[in-house]
Amino acid sequence: MKRISDVPKICILLAGCLAIAGCGGEPGADGMIIRIGNGTEPEGLDPHIVTGVPEHHILLALFEGLVRADTTDLSPTPGVAETWEESDDKRVYTFHLRADAKWSNGDPLTSKDFLYAWERILTPALASEYAYLLFPMKNAQAFNEGSIGDFAQVGAEALDDQTLRVTLENPTPYFLSLQTHYSWYPVHQGTIEAFGAKEDRISKWTRAGNLVGNGPYVLSRWSPNEIIETIPNEHYWDVAGIQNDGIHFYPITDGQTEEHMFRNGEIHITYGVPISKVPVYQAKNPEQLRIDPWIGTYFYRFNTLRPPLDDPRVRQALAMALDRDTLCERVLQAGEMPAPFLTPPDINGYLPSARVRYDVDAARKLLAEAGYPNGEGFRTVDILYSTREKNRIIAEAIQQMWKKSLGIDVTLSNQDWKVYLSTTSNAVMGYDIAAGGWIGDVIDPINFLECFITDGGNNRTGWGNEAYDELLAKTMAIGDTAERNSVFDQAETILIEEMPIIPIYHYTHPFLIDPRVRGYTSNLIGYYAYHQLRLDNAASGEL
Amino acid sequence: MPSAATSEIVEGIVIEEGASLWGDALRRLAKNRLALFGLITLSAIAFVALITPAIAPYPYDAQDLEYGAQSPNAEHWLGTDRLGRDLLSRLMYGGRISLMVGFAATAVSLLVGVLYGAAAGYFGGRLDSFMMRIVDIMYALPFTIFVIILMVFFGKNIILLFLAIGAVEWLTMARIVRGQVRSLKEKEFVEAAVAMGLPSHTILTRHLIPNALGPIIVYATLTIPNVMLLEAFLSFLGLGVQAPMSSWGLLIREGQEQMEEFPWLLIYPSIALSLTLFSLNFLGDGLRDALDPRASKD
Numbered sequence: 152m153k154r155i156s157d158v159p160k161i162c163i164l165l166a167g168c169l170a171i172a173g174c175g176g177e178p179g180a181d182g183m184i185i186r187i188g189n190g191t192e193p194e195g196l197d198p199h200i201v202t203g204v205p206e207h208h209i210l211l212a213l214f215e216g217l218v219r220a221d222t223t224d225l226s227p228t229p230g231v232a233e234t235w236e237e238s239d240d241k242r243v244y245t246f247h248l249r250a251d252a253k254w255s256n257g258d259p260l261t262s263k264d265f266l267y268a269w270e271r272i273l274t275p276a277l278a279s280e281y282a283y284l285l286f287p288m289k290n291a292q293a294f295n296e297g298s299i300g301d302f303a304q305v306g307a308e309a310l311d312d313q314t315l316r317v318t319l320e321n322p323t324p325y326f327l328s329l330q331t332h333y334s335w336y337p338v339h340q341g342t343i344e345a346f347g348a349k350e351d352r353i354s355k356w357t358r359a360g361n362l363v364g365n366g367p368y369v370l371s372r373w374s375p376n377e378i379i380e381t382i383p384n385e386h387y388w389d390v391a392g393i394q395n396d397g398i399h400f401y402p403i404t405d406g407q408t409e410e411h412m413f414r415n416g417e418i419h420i421t422y423g424v425p426i427s428k429v430p431v432y433q434a435k436n437p438e439q440l441r442i443d444p445w446i447g448t449y450f451y452r453f454n455t456l457r458p459p460l461d462d463p464r465v466r467q468a469l470a471m472a473l474d475r476d477t478l479c480e481r482v483l484q485a486g487e488m489p490a491p492f493l494t495p496p497d498i499n500g501y502l503p504s505a506r507v508r509y510d511v512d513a514a515r516k517l518l519a520e521a522g523y524p525n526g527e528g529f530r531t532v533d534i535l536y537s538t539r540e541k542n543r544i545i546a547e548a549i550q551q552m553w554k555k556s557l558g559i560d561v562t563l564s565n566q567d568w569k570v571y572l573s574t575t576s577n578a579v580m581g582y583d584i585a586a587g588g589w590i591g592d593v594i595d596p597i598n599f600l601e602c603f604i605t606d607g608g609n610n611r612t613g614w615g616n617e618a619y620d621e622l623l624a625k626t627m628a629i630g631d632t633a634e635r636n637s638v639f640d641q642a643e644t645i646l647i648e649e650m651p652i653i654p655i656y657h658y659t660h661p662f663l664i665d666p667r668v669r670g671y672t673s674n675l676i677g678y679y680a681y682h683q684l685r686l687d688n689a690a691s692g693e694l
Numbered sequence: 695m696p697s698a699a700t701s702e703i704v705e706g707i708v709i710e711e712g713a714s715l716w717g718d719a720l721r722r723l724a725k726n727r728l729a730l731f732g733l734i735t736l737s738a739i740a741f742v743a744l745i746t747p748a749i750a751p752y753p754y755d756a757q758d759l760e761y762g763a764q765s766p767n768a769e770h771w772l773g774t775d776r777l778g779r780d781l782l783s784r785l786m787y788g789g790r791i792s793l794m795v796g797f798a799a800t801a802v803s804l805l806v807g808v809l810y811g812a813a814a815g816y817f818g819g820r821l822d823s824f825m826m827r828i829v830d831i832m833y834a835l836p837f838t839i840f841v842i843i844l845m846v847f848f849g850k851n852i853i854l855l856f857l858a859i860g861a862v863e864w865l866t867m868a869r870i871v872r873g874q875v876r877s878l879k880e881k882e883f884v885e886a887a888v889a890m891g892l893p894s895h896t897i898l899t900r901h902l903i904p905n906a907l908g909p910i911i912v913y914a915t916l917t918i919p920n921v922m923l924l925e926a927f928l929s930f931l932g933l934g935v936q937a938p939m940s941s942w943g944l945l946i947r948e949g950q951e952q953m954e955e956f957p958w959l960l961i962y963p964s965i966a967l968s969l970t971l972f973s974l975n976f977l978g979d980g981l982r983d984a985l986d987p988r989a990s991k992d
Contacts, residue, residue, distance in 0.1 A: 407951050427763075427776065427952040477759045482776065540951065547937050548777055551757045563937045 182396030185668070185684045188409045190422035191537070191568040192376050192402040196357040198333035199272040199279045202609060203572070204590055204677065205402070205422075210333045212381050212398050212681050213364040217246050217265070217315070218330035222672040222680045225594065227327040231260060231337070231365065231388075232315070241322035246315040253386040254339050255369045262315035264337040270302045271343075272334055276350040280576075280608025281334040283601060284592065287323040287627065321628045328593040331678055339363040367393055367682040376402055383682075394670060394685040404568070406540050410663065413439075419665040419686070426541055429485045429661055438666050442486050443673040445660035446495050447590035448599065449487075450652040451534070451549075452575065454582050456613040459529060464521040466650040469584075470507045471514035472556045473549060475655060482548055483541075485661040490654035492647055493589075494599045494639070501596045501636040505647035507654065511556040518557055526558030533562045536586035537571040545655070546586060575611045587611070588658065591676050596639045597626060603651060614651030719984040729980020732973035739970055743790045752780040754787040755938035763956045773958040775948070781959065784940050785966055791941040792967070795856060795925045795934075796918040802860025804914055807867025812898050812906075814868070815875030826872065829865050837862050841928060855934050859921050870913055874906035908982045915978025919971045942967045 193206040198214055201207075219230040232246035252260040269288070272279045273295045286292045289306025293299040306318030319326060329335055342363040347354040355361055359373040359380075367389070368381035379400040383393045401418060403409040406425040412418045424432065424440065432440035453460045453469075460466060475489035488496075491506035515525070523529040534550065536542035543565065550561040561584075566574060574581045589609075591598050601607065601623055605615030622642040629635040646652075664671060670683035723729055742749075751771075758778030766773040772781040814825040841858045848854050878884060879902065887897045903910075926943020928934035935941045942963050949960030 425951065427955045431955055474759070481759045481762050543937070544776065548757065548759060551755055551777070551938060554755070 183394075183686050184397045184399055185395050185420070185681065185686070186399045186401065186418045187420045188413070188418050188422040189379070189400040189402050190539075191404050193379070194569050194572055196362065196370070196373075197352075197354070198336045198338060199268075199277060199281070200352055201333070202280045203568070205568070207333065207677070208679070209379060209381075209400055210336070211366070211679055212368040213362065213366045213370055214333060214336040214338075215366045216330040216332070216335050216337075217248075218327050219680070220328065220331045220674075220678050222674055222678060222683075225328065225674055225676065225678065227330070230330065235327075242319045244317045244319070244326065245310075246317070248313045248315065249388050250313060251388055252365070253388070254363050254365055255384045255386055256339075256342075256363045257386055258339070258341070258363070259312070260337065260365050261312040262309035263312070264340065265315055266302075266307055266309055267340045268336065268338045269305070269307055271338065271349050273302075273305070274350050277352065278608075279334070281332075283604070283607055284329060284332060284334040287319050287321070287326055287329070289318045289320050291320075322630055323627070325593045325595040325597075328595075332592045334592075337365060339365075368398055371397070378402075387682075389682070393682040395682070398681045398684075404538050413663045413665075416665070419668050420671070421663040423539075423541070424485070424661045424663055426483060426485070426544060432663065439663050441660075441662055441664055441673070443660040443662075444675055445590060445658040445677065446498065446594060446675040447588055447658035448490050448493055448495055448654055449545075449586070449588040449656050449658060450490070450493065450654045452582075452585045452587050452612045452652050453650070454580055454584070454613060455651050456580055457583060459521065459523065460532070460583060462521050463649050464517045465523070466653070467648075468514040468517040468521065468557065469553065470650050470653040471510050471517070472553055473507075473653060473655065474509050474552055476509070478545065478548055479656050482544060483656065486659045487656040488659075490657045492643060493652065493654050494596045494643060495591070495657045498591070498594055498596050499632055499636065501639055503643045503647075504640055505644040507647060507650075514557060523559075526560075529557075529559045531560040531562055532583040533564055534584045534586065535571065535574065535582040536563070536565050537568045538565045542586050577606065577608065577611060577613075580611075580613055585611070587652075590658065594675060596636070597623065600639060600642055600646070603646060612651040614649065616645055616649060619645045619649075719981070722984040723980050726980040726983065728976040729984075732976030732978075732980065735969060735973040736977060739789065739966075739973075740793060742786065743793050746786040746790055750783040750786045752783040754784050754940065755779070756783075763952075763959070765956075765958055772962045773956070775956070775959055776952070779938075781945075781962060784945060785942070785963055788940040788942050788945050788963070789966060791852070791935055791939065792922050792925065792943060793970075795852075795859065795941070796922045798856040799859040799863060799921045799925075800914055800917045802857060803863035803867050803917055804910070805864075806860070807864035808871050808903060808910060810864065811868035811871030812875050812903055815872035816879055816894065816898055816902060818876070822872070826869075829868055832862075832865055841933060852935065855925065855928065859924055859928075863917050863921060867910070867913060867917070870909050871903075871906055874909055875902050878902050878905050904985075907985045911978055911981045911985065915974045918974055919967075922967065942970075 187208070189208055190205045193209055194201050194203060196206065196209060196213065198210055201210070215230050217230055217232040218227045218235070220226065221228050231248055231252050233249045235244055235246045237244055248260070248262055254260050269285060271277060273282055273285055273291055275295060275297045282295045290299055290304050291306070294302060294305050299305070306320070308316045310316055342356045342361060343349060343354065346356040346361060359370045362370045364370070364384070367384055367387045369384045370379070371382045372378065372380040379402070380397065381399070382397045383390065387393070401412070403412070403422070406423055409418065409421050409423070410425055410428055413421050429440070453466050455461050475491070479487045479489050492503040494501065494503055496502050518524070518526065534546045536546055543563070546563050550563060553559050553561055573579055575585045575587070589599060589602055602609040603612065603614065604610065604620050604623060605617070619642050622638050622645070626635050626638045629638065660673070660677065667686045667688065669685050669687045756779060761774060761778035763776045764770060764774045770780045770782065772785065774780055810825065814822045840862065844854065844858045884897060884901060887901050922943050925934050925941055926947050929941060929944045935944060945963035946960065946967060949963055953960040
């Protein structure tokens with residue numbers, strides 16, 4: 152008996168020791184560290200596995216593609232490749248890699264590393280959600296679908312260690328921009344295979360200390376739900392251009408907490424702003440608030456495999472009973488635009504002609520046609536969202552709109568980002584209606600529309616339409632922008648008629664930024680150059 | 695003097711047998727002004743909660759996005775929230791939930807904790823050790839995970855929320871009662887009861903628990919606010935009250951997020967919760983004095 156009761160005391164003692172040791176390890180002054188709110192704990196840091204914006208922010212610091220983008224106008228600038236040439240028919244790109252390109256552990260970075268990475272993301276067994284972004288490359292789709300077993304047939308070839316040739320299926324105007332996206336980043340073969348097989352989705356290779364990257368920063372500490380710390384990569388080709396001593400990412404889900412930390416000077420750039428704080432900052436501290444344009448759309452996905460949501464009329468009715476204008480104007484209040492279609496307007500001159508109307512009467516009629524007059528017999532459906540205040544407010548508003556105009560009952564549930572991603576994945580499909588959003592990876596309508604190709608990794612709705620897939624495939628071979636846009640329009644019309652998603656609003660990017668931060672440029676897709684950031688402490692006197 | 699003293703003692707015994715513990719307690723409680731204030735306020739709040747569906751000015755879920763958040767005015771006495779919902783109505787409906795959760799979960803914890811603790815303390819020995827180790831193990835379980843597991847297995851349901859919170863809150867109660875009973879059972883009146891051949895359960899319920907009522911009541915009054923706050927926390931995680939329904943804890947949490955912009959959303963729910971908790975504390979204090987069998991018979 153005695154011995155049993157002694158156990159807890161020992162545990163307490165041990166815990167005490169650990170706590171003290173933990174405190175001792177905390178560093179004191181830390182130079183010029185830029186602290187950035189990152190919204191939520193990332194799903195992971197494997198560029199071939201993740202799909203979200205929070206992950207994108209961190210991967211930008213840890214990896215680099217062949218080509219970077221100018222942070223102002225997004226035009227291609229040298230990355231791992233110093234120069235590149237494009238063939239006359241725009242189907243073949245030859246990249247000349249830097250001779251001094253290195254991995255963060257000092258290993259030389261060669262064209263073979265890119266081949267390894269592309270083979271890995273396209274390997275069917277890895278089931279990468281983003282594999283389709285590589286499909287412009289010749290035979291990449293066939294390899295990913297398993298109809299070609301030999302990667303040598305895919306249009307990527309290492310002429311020598313410094314020369315890489317990529318052959319495309321069709322001329323792809325946005326091909327160079329794709330290189331800024333993490334699905335095209337190189338990964339370090341030695342590290343991946345030291346911690347598991349090539350096609351392991353869960354592996355320890357991305358842990359701090361293990362991860363080897365080629366970006367301006369190295370992962371130095373990853374404390375889940377607390378902090379992700381990076382320090383400058385001494386092997387980075389432009390190490391001299393790194394203006395700060397490290398970037399720290401804070402995975403804070405709660406916007407209020409983040410705003411408090413910002414006010415206390417603990418964070419320099421936030422992930423977002425709580426909705427109700429936008430007018431307050433506009434009035435009191437406009438220099439700290441920025442509302443940048445962002446090319447993206449917030450929408451609700453339907454699980455089209457579950458009745459009654461498998462009926463397009465029901466989906467239409469729900470979409471038409473949603474008052475986007477009032478929602479944007481009265482609830483969101485950060486300049487968001489109501490979205491009657493998926494693709495944000497005016498990408499390469501493309502403006503979709505199909506639109507969802509706000510028409511309660513027509514919505515009621517459709518619901519009655521589908522067999523649910525006044526919502527009778529309609530089961531209670533659930534709206535799932537990842538834990539964020541903004542998602543909750545929107546869901547509560549929509550819940551009531553549907554209840555009032557269609558007479559259907561809706562419950563709300565929220566899940567942590569990682570859990571949410573797995574619940575909504577194509578393999579699980581464990582939801583009725585899920586709030587989601589899409590931020591463009593490249594500035595091209597295809598990037599939005601191809602999310603919903605049949606069985607696409609980012610589809611997550613169970614919806615598929617052959618005509619839609621064919622139209623999008625057709626756009627790949629069209630060079631003329633106007634003609635391409637008209638095909639996009641046909642595809643988007645199908646999407647809006649079938650309504651596997653309800654477009655709700657087009658994003659803006661409201662966030663708070665410390666006025667001392669220099670070198671921050673914003674652009675439509677949130678492509679940042681962290682190494683250019685610095686703090687102008689001379690300005691701190693004014694604060 | 696000796697004769698007078700004797701008569702008083704005799705009289706005392708007569709009272710102790712004649713008037714019940716509760717009758718005695720009520721008489722003493724009525725003399726305690728603060729406790730009386732607590733009782734009346736609580737009753738009023740409970741009464742309002744009871745008839746809310748009949749008197750609430752608006753439905754709790756009626757929103758008016760165009761109207762938005764407005765400070766208190768003639769139409770909406772306590773103002774509205776960002777979705778244009780009437781705060782007074784939401785406060786009234788939320789009170790129903792908060793009071794229900796508060797009292798039901800506390801009742802569960804009282805019932806389980808008192809019986810469990812008393813049994814462990816009274817029988818002592820191996821049984822006591824065994825029962826208390828179970829309590830230790832339950833203590834070691836992280837509460838949130840425990841409730842989340844319950845919710846995942848049995849689905850979201852407000853009754854389950856009462857049970858889940860009650861199931862966690864009884865632990866401390868069990869420890870307190872056990873300690874009390876252990877010290878009380880050495881007292882002469884228990885020995886006398888044993889000598890008179892009373893069965894254990896009678897001794898427990900008639901002699902030991904009433905004597906331990908003071909700490910039990912104080913702890914119970916502390917449990918109710920605790921439970922209300924827990925409910926707010928769980929609701930925030932999406933495990934408790936489901937939107938658009940609300941509770942005081944949830945209203946306060948939402949209000950606190952916007953206290954700079956819309957202070958009324960924090961102030962009124964806080965007043966409602968504080969008033970309830972003050973009343974509970976006054977009443978608990980008064981009840982403890984009133985129910986203490988050892989208190990002077992003045």
